[in-house]
Amino acid sequence: TPVVPEKTPVNDTKHLTDAEKQEVTDKVNDANKGNFPDGTKVSVGDDGTVTVTYPDGSTDTIPGDQVVTG
Incomplete structure (x- = not known):
């Protein structure tokens, strides 16, 4: 199960910009350093929903309301 990072403030929680998406991605990766196997995407x-795809094809999802705030 991935660690949920602190929430990222965004302008519109239903339409994240590419920069906001990248910030959320970076925070998820940082919060899970050493947790994810190599090749995890x-x-x-x-809407901020995070999908973590592992090398074996399995996935975990973090709802957007847990990682972004308006």
Whole structure:
């Protein structure tokens, strides 16, 4: 289970900019340093929902309201 980082302030919690998505991605990666196996991918949706895809194809999801705040 991924560690949920502190919330990232964004302008619109339903439509994150690319820069905001990158900030959330970086925070998730930093919070999970040493936790994720090599090859793990983190993607962030328009509403802040984080999908963590592991090398074996399994995934974890963090709801957007846990990682972004308006």
